Amino acid sequence: xxxxxxxxxxxxxxxxxxxxxxxxxxxxxxxxxxxxxxxxxxxxxxxxxxxxxxxxxxxxxxxxxxxxxxxxxxxxxxxxxxxxxxxxxxxxxxxxxxxxxxxxxxxxxxxxxxxxxxxxxxxxxxxxxxxxxxxxxxxxxxxxxxxxxxxxxxxxxxxxxxxxxxxxxxxxxxxxxxxxxxxxxxxxxxxxxxxxxxxxxxxxxxxxxxxxxxxxxxxxxxxxxxxxxxxxxxxxxxxxxxxxxxxxxxxxxxxxxxxxxxxxxxxxxxxxxxxxxxxxxxxxxxxxxxxxxxxxxxxxxxxxxxxxxxxxxxxxxxxxxxxxxxxxxxxxxxxxxxxxxxxxxxxxxxxxxxxxx
DNA sequence: AAAAGGCACAACCGCCGCACA
DNA sequence: ATGTGCGGCGGTTGTGCCTTT
Numbered sequence: 488x489x490x491x492x493x494x495x496x497x498x499x500x501x502x503x504x505x506x507x508x509x510x511x512x513x514x515x516x517x518x519x520x521x522x523x524x525x526x527x528x529x530x531x532x533x534x535x536x537x538x539x540x541x542x543x544x545x546x547x548x549x550x551x552x553x554x555x556x557x558x559x560x561x562x563x564x565x566x567x568x569x570x571x572x573x574x575x576x577x578x579x580x581x582x583x584x585x586x587x588x589x590x591x592x593x594x595x596x597x598x599x600x601x602x603x604x605x606x607x608x609x610x611x612x613x614x615x616x617x618x619x620x621x622x623x624x625x626x627x628x629x630x631x632x633x634x635x636x637x638x639x640x641x642x643x644x645x646x647x648x649x650x651x652x653x654x655x656x657x658x659x660x661x662x663x664x665x666x667x668x669x670x671x672x673x674x675x676x677x678x679x680x681x682x683x684x685x686x687x688x689x690x691x692x693x694x695x696x697x698x699x700x701x702x703x704x705x706x707x708x709x710x711x712x713x714x715x716x717x718x719x720x721x722x723x724x725x726x727x728x729x730x731x732x733x734x735x736x737x738x739x740x741x742x743x744x745x746x747x748x749x750x751x752x753x754x755x756x757x758x759x760x761x762x763x764x765x766x767x768x769x770x771x772x773x774x775x776x777x778x779x780x781x782x783x784x785x786x787x788x789x790x791x792x793x794x795x796x797x798x799x800x801x802x803x804x805x806x807x808x809x810x811x812x813x814x815x816x817x818x819x820x821x822x823x824x825x826x827x828x829x830x831x832x833x834x835x836x837x838x839x840x841x842x843x844x
Numbered sequence: 845a846a847a848a849g850g851c852a853c854a855a856c857c858g859c860c861g862c863a864c865a
Numbered sequence: 866a867t868g869t870g871c872g873g874c875g876g877t878t879g880t881g882c883c884t885t886t
Contacts (some may be wrong), residue, residue, distance in 0.1 A: 501855085501856080502854090502855075502856095502879080502880080503854070503855080503880080503881095504854085504855085522871095522872090523871090524871075524872070525870080525871065525872090536856090537871090537872095538856085538857090538871095538872085538873095539855075539856075541872075541873085542854090542855070542856085543854090543855085545873095546854080546855090547854080574875065574876090575874090575875090576874075576875065577873075577874060577875085588873095588874075588875080589853085589854080589855090589875095590853085592875075592876085593852070593853050593854085594852090594853090596852095596853095596876095597851065597852055597853075598852090
């Protein structure tokens, strides 16, 4: 036997919502707040299924919704996020303020999928023509990233990803997080005590990580809640590492191989070689009072970063994706997964870093 | 002018995970 | 530990408008 339907369909309106229904729903939610969808129709006097009310509110009536006119920037962002996340419309929508999953899904199905198919065909036929001159595949093909995450490198890779993000949105968080992730790795070699790990970060009375930098980031980034999520994600991953019994540090890639991930070339203008020494890590990760990016955001001192930070809009994701894709697409795709469970689910072999396809 | 086809998007459906009793 | 209800999600369908034939 299947589940019972969410409500009796008898006597309920179906199809397009009328203006009156919209007004009643809005008014009810204005007074009582949203939620309790199953009982809402009866209480509000709407002849609709609760789910239908929820959908109507979330997708069309909410005051913070942007309708139509998807900009080229947004379009690019959707394409790139879709490449990383697949049909995870709600996740994608979460990175586009004011847009709903339904709208993005519709836009994808009606416009973007065709557009992409067309451009793919174009570039493929171009590539076929040039097949003798080069053995490389087309740029479009090259830009398909595998989204397999890697467990063991969670803390460090997340911090690597946060670093470029933080350099745009809040240097405090990025520096602090990276720095401390490194410290943690090194601390792990000498002790398994979770207390010492937390001590490195600072923790509140309940033992939860609460670095001043994370608070700073959250406080200063009202337009980019995702940034806050990053900090939270990092905190979670660090807490998780406390629980791991395997010698994580030994499984990390040799630091000298990680310099590209760290993006230090971009930040400092010259290649940096890291060693496994704790001191080296700290020196490198704290040497960020001058940062440079190759996407138009130039050298900034502390004050400059702060100023920039205040003007950073969520759509700067595009630049962040530019940077991150170049440096560590695996980390990004991992980071974009919402929950720790979801990452667990995708783990596979913890000890190997899969190649980017 | 009318029918057919295409398109955009709102709405619906069924499944799933989580919380809670 | 288990069953149930709720909310959320992604796939699909329905519908109205526009364009083409």
